[in-house]
Amino acid sequence: MDALPEFQVLHPTTVDEVVAARKEHPHSRMIGGGTDLLVNIRRGIEAPPVLIDTGDLQELKTVEATADSITVGASVRLTELAQHADVQAHYPVIAEAAESIAGPTHRNMGTVGGNICLDTRCIFYNQSEWWRTTNDDCLKTTGSMCHVAPKSDGVCFATFSGDLAPGFLLFDGEIDLIGPDGRRTVALQDFYTGYARQDGSTGDGKNYMAIQPGEMVLRVRGKNTPGLLTAYDKVRIRRSIEYPVAGCAVALKRDGDTLSDLRVAFTGTNPRPVRLDGTEALTGGPLTEETFTALDDLCKDQLMSMKTTFTPGHYRRRVATQMAKRLVQRLFDEGA
Amino acid sequence: MAKKLVSFTLNGRAHDGAAADNTLLLDYLREGLGLTGTKTACDGGECGACTVLVNGEPRLSCLTLVGQVAGKDVETIESQAKGGKLSPVQEGFHLKLGAQCGGCTPGYIMAAEGLLRGNQSPTVGEIRSAMGANICRCTGYVKIIDAVQHAAAVMRGEEPADYPDVPAAQG
Missing domain, CATH: 3.10.20.30 (Beta-grasp domain)
Structure with missing residues (x-):
């Protein structure tokens, strides 16, 4: 690791101060726990002249979770979210996802805002400066080619690995932003712009968020549906710490023997978190072998994991699909 | 700067x-x-x-x-030992051979201290997840878990259990 370059750190205590600071320093970066950002800075991936610490923003440290809706502030730490009794009770998928992020020390540091905006990752990107330079730099930094997909024609395939996004996507999540032009709310589905085969989005692994310069995340929200059973699962090379090979969030509802609602979302597969399109077609009947075959087809169509980590893309897609099937079966059995 | x-x-x-x-x-x-x-x-x-x-x-x-x-x-x-006496966690790592080369040990001891302050009767699973972000390349982790259990027993004021994994010295 290289020594840290010189930068200034600001410690604002109100959101208004942050907005003013962002205006004054357009190239600043927000820092929560710093567990990802400081590593990237030390690897020479980025060199922001100003960091804005979100640790003292008390107004963004609240969690409100009721049977109807969930609102989580951007500065809430992952440990607090994972251990919040109301989140565990009404939104187990989000509590489980938070508990599965990195290791315990990282969760004590890392924040919800940081995980929602987590930089996309790739084996050709998360490397030291000399490694990247000797390997011709990639699209996501200063290079002209994606080494994962040399024929990608300017599309970066770095993978989104945040664990909280899939859970919030299941609850039709929204994200509150504030910037120089005031506040706005964006559907989480539109907040992530990374290339994902089915939605024709314009972004890629490099431009993966619809966040404007000077904007910051205030809160993430979700709306519950009564009777929804939810769970999160994730496969990692090292289970106690590590970014996901793939992560999967499932929500479903069972009425008698009928699967009446099914929502599936993934992380670690595409340059964005993916809420599976077309799962409504699998509902309305019992859970059968055909349901799983159809789920398999949806995953094959919409998950496009590439070799952005040590494991090959086809393996990661199978892992993700298998996790989804197991979770669906488990939750369906639990709903009996 | x-x-x-x-x-x-x-x-x-x-x-x-x-x-x-x-x-x-x-x-x-x-x-x-x-x-x-x-x-x-x-x-x-x-x-x-x-x-x-x-x-x-x-x-x-x-x-x-x-x-x-x-x-x-x-x-x-450096806050662990006081007045020339090892803390319960240090004593656990010392007696249960939780440290070999010692490079990872300060980190483990602080992670264990953080766990035991909130929970003096941790299960093996809880110890494992609390130590999840630490790596040890010598001990194979078993002795570290023993060390934390020993420290927990000392903190609870109990007599620590005998160490089952190391056979008594022969002759």
Whole structure:
């Protein structure tokens, strides 16, 4: 690791101060726990002249979770979210996802805002400066080619690995932003712009968020549906710490023997978190072998994991699909 | 780069110092204050050797800027032994052979201390997940878990159980 370059750190205590600071320093970066950002800075991936610490923003440290809706502030730490009794009770998928992020020390540091905006990752990107330079730099930094997909024609395939996004996507999540032009709310589905085969989005692994310069995340929200059973699962090379090979969030509802609602979302597969399109077609009947075959087809169509980590893309897609099937079966059995 | 004043509680005593904004807590402790008990290893948040307690919670000092602990309570491995006597966690690692080369040990001890303050009867699963962000390349982890169980027993005021994994010396 290289020594840290010189930068200034600001410690604002109100959101208004942050907005003013962002205006004054357009190239600043927000820092929560710093567990990802400081590593990237030390690897020479980025060199922001100003960091804005979100640790003292008390107004963004609240969690409100009721049977109807969930609102989580951007500065809430992952440990607090994972251990919040109301989140565990009404939104187990989000509590489980938070508990599965990195290791315990990282969760004590890392924040919800940081995980929602987590930089996309790739084996050709998360490397030291000399490694990247000797390997011709990639699209996501200063290079002209994606080494994962040399024929990608300017599309970066770095993978989104945040664990909280899939859970919030299941609850039709929204994200509150504030910037120089005031506040706005964006559907989480539109907040992530990374290339994902089915939605024709314009972004890629490099431009993966619809966040404007000077904007910051205030809160993430979700709306519950009564009777929804939810769970999160994730496969990692090292289970106690590590970014996901793939992560999967499932929500479903069972009425008698009928699967009446099914929502599936993934992380670690595409340059964005993916809420599976077309799962409504699998509902309305019992859970059968055909349901799983159809789920398999949806995953094959919409998950496009590439070799952005040590494991090959086809393996990661199978892992993700298998996790989804197991979770669906488990939750369906639990709903009996 | 200009230094700024920074104040926090370090190992129970008020500390005032000066550090540049880009100073990591780890470097400040080791190079600024000579507290070299906290170790630098991977230097990127992967190994846990640099674990210290901030407000009683284990954190990675290699990914914490000094400014982020202003006004907080920082404890390092140097706070463990008092009056020439090992702390319960240190004693556990000593007696149960939880340390071999010792490079990871300060981090493990601080992570264990953070766990045992909130939970003096941890299950093996809880110990494993609390140590999840630390890496040891010598012990194979079993003895570390024993060491933490020993420390927990001492903290509960119980007689620690006999060590089952090491056979008694012969003859």
